Amino acid sequence: MAYPPLHELNLLHANICQALADPKRILILYALADEPRHVTALAEMLCLPQPTVSRHLRILRQQSLVTSERDGTAVVYSLLDHRIIDVLDTMRQVMVDALARQSNLLEDNGFS
Amino acid sequence: MAYPPLHELNLLHANICQALADPKRILILYALADEPRHVTALAEMLCLPQPTVSRHLRILRQQSLVTSERDGTAVVYSLLDHRIIDVLDTMRQVMVDALARQSNLLEDNGFS
DNA sequence: TACATATATTCGGATAATCGAATATAGTTT
DNA sequence: AAACTATATTCGATTATCCGAATATATGTA
Numbered sequence: 001m002a003y004p005p006l007h008e009l010n011l012l013h014a015n016i017c018q019a020l021a022d023p024k025r026i027l028i029l030y031a032l033a034d035e036p037r038h039v040t041a042l043a044e045m046l047c048l049p050q051p052t053v054s055r056h057l058r059i060l061r062q063q064s065l066v067t068s069e070r071d072g073t074a075v076v077y078s079l080l081d082h083r084i085i086d087v088l089d090t091m092r093q094v095m096v097d098a099l100a101r102q103s104n105l106l107e108d109n110g111f112s
Numbered sequence: 113m114a115y116p117p118l119h120e121l122n123l124l125h126a127n128i129c130q131a132l133a134d135p136k137r138i139l140i141l142y143a144l145a146d147e148p149r150h151v152t153a154l155a156e157m158l159c160l161p162q163p164t165v166s167r168h169l170r171i172l173r174q175q176s177l178v179t180s181e182r183d184g185t186a187v188v189y190s191l192l193d194h195r196i197i198d199v200l201d202t203m204r205q206v207m208v209d210a211l212a213r214q215s216n217l218l219e220d221n222g223f224s
Numbered sequence: 225t226a227c228a229t230a231t232a233t234t235c236g237g238a239t240a241a242t243c244g245a246a247t248a249t250a251g252t253t254t
Numbered sequence: 255a256a257a258c259t260a261t262a263t264t265c266g267a268t269t270a271t272c273c274g275a276a277t278a279t280a281t282g283t284a
Contacts, residue, residue, distance in 0.1 A: 009204070010135040012211075016203055017133035022242085023122040026129075039261060052243070054262055059241095064210035073251045073260045081206045087199050091128055092121070094193045098176035099124075134272085151231060164273070166232055185230045185281045 019063040024048060025056050026088065032066060033085045036078035131175040136160060137168050138200065144178060145197045148190035 020026065027046050031037060037045075043053045057077055060066045065084055068075050079085070132138065139158050143149060149157075155165045169189055172178045177196055180187050191197070 009207075010138055012207055013138055013200070013204055014133050014135040016207055017129050017138075018241090021126050021129035021133045023126040026122055026125055040259095049244075050261070051245085051263080055242085058262080064207075064214070070251085073258090075261060081209065083202055083206050087202050087206070088125070090195055090199050090202075092125055094195050094199070095121075095124055095128055095176075097193065102176070130271095152229095161274075162231070163233080163275085167272085170232080182281080185228090187231060 016063050016065070019059050019065060020084075020088070022056065024052070025060060028053070028056055028060065029065065029079065029084060029088065032077055032079045033082065036076045038071070038074045038076055040074070042077070128175050128177070131171050131177060132196075132200070134168065136164070137172060140165070140168055140172065141177065141191065141196060141200065144189055144191045145194065148188045150183070150186045150188055152186070154189070 020029075024046065028042055031042055031045055039050060039053055039057065042048075042057075043050045046053070057066065057068070061068060061077075064080055066077050067080050068077050070076075132141075136158065140154055143154055143157055151162060151165055151169065154160075154169075155162045158165070169178060169180070173180060173189075176192055178189050179192050180189050182188075
């Protein structure tokens with residue numbers, strides 16, 4: 001039985017992954033998991049130019065990973081769903097375990 | 113206190129996300145979660161040309177998301193860590209919930 | 225060895241992502 | 255309104271990704 005062709009949900013799913021697929025955006029998400037923050041606060045924390053942070057935040061916003069709220073002239077961004085952090089944490093654990101396995105393989109073959 | 117600059121782990125983390133960021137690769141992973149499969153079997157299931165499947169599998173292999181094992185002239189691919197499916201499932205749930213929220217927002221404003 | 229099957233790779237072109245630099249917009253204060 | 259602060263956007267160039275088509279490699283078999 002052939003699978004249905006790539007359906008809409010799968011495209012959206014891939015879009016979410018794409019939004020996560022940048023080291024700066026991952027840092028932004030972890031920073032927002034801590035607490036909501038202004039754009040400038042994020043830029044300073046991560047040592048990035050403000051326009052760069054804004055552009056990354058837009059991408060995260062378009063995927064409904066963060067929300068924004070005005071606070072005077074500033075805009076406060078917050079994480080929309082903390083399960084995204086669980087997702088990132090699990091992925092990181094999978095990655096670390098894979099690296100450990102590879103490292104063991106190397107040792108077992110006398111490459112340590 | 114400024115964060116450390118983007119460290120190695122974060123780059124690897126982003127690479128994993130990047131590997132997940134394609135609808136065809138997501139389908140491949142779900143298909144392999146079911147059971148290990150040959151390249152051709154995957155290609156037929158997903159109605160994709162064999163070279164396309166091979167290229168996607170290489171990307172997944174490079175990120176240690178799948179492993180391959182020879183079986184005669186065929187090569188059997190399998191999922192390396194099933195937690196990746198948990199990750200994908202949670203992401204999909206987050207996505208569906210976000211879509212539901214958006215849909216409710218539209219209705220509440222008379223756009224239904 | 226010759227042939228068949230299964231998988232992997234390369235090439236070229238199209239599409240998309242990212243960044244720095246410059247600039248535009250929105251809200252606040254005087 | 256003018257000046258200021260915070261945020262967002264655009265532009266142009268660079269780099270990365272993806273695909274179809276063609277081809278190469280590897281294993282098994284006659």
